[in-house]
Amino acid sequence: xxxxxxxxxxxxxxxxxxxxxxxxxxxxxxxxxxxxxxxxxxxxxxxxxxxxxxxxxxxxxxxxxxxxxxxxxxxxxxxxx
Numbered sequence: 001x002x003x004x005x006x007x008x009x010x011x012x013x014x015x016x017x018x019x020x021x022x023x024x025x026x027x028x029x030x031x032x033x034x035x036x037x038x039x040x041x042x043x044x045x046x047x048x049x050x051x052x053x054x055x056x057x058x059x060x061x062x063x064x065x066x067x068x069x070x071x072x073x074x075x076x077x078x079x080x081x
Contacts, residue, residue, distance in 0.1 A: 018069075021062040028055045 028051045039045040 018062065018065055021058050021065065025055055025058045025062070028058070 032048060032051050032055070035044050035048055035051075039048050
């Protein structure tokens with residue numbers, strides 16, 4: 001695989017990963033909203049904490065992915081100057 005096709009593949013993969021993270025965050029936030037602030041039982045409260053942790057992890061991953069993608073774009077632009 002040459003560099004141009006590798007970069008195109010990596011870019012497509014990053015977009016897919018970004019979309020997956022966004023969809024995951026939306027799903028977990030919707031579940032949290034359905035369960036309400038204070039679950040009805042210990043199980044729901046535990047699930048709420050779990051979903052909150054997953055949302056935080058997905059947001060951190062998304063921020064890292066976007067930062068890395070921004071650095072990659074900046075480096076590519078520097079090569080063409």
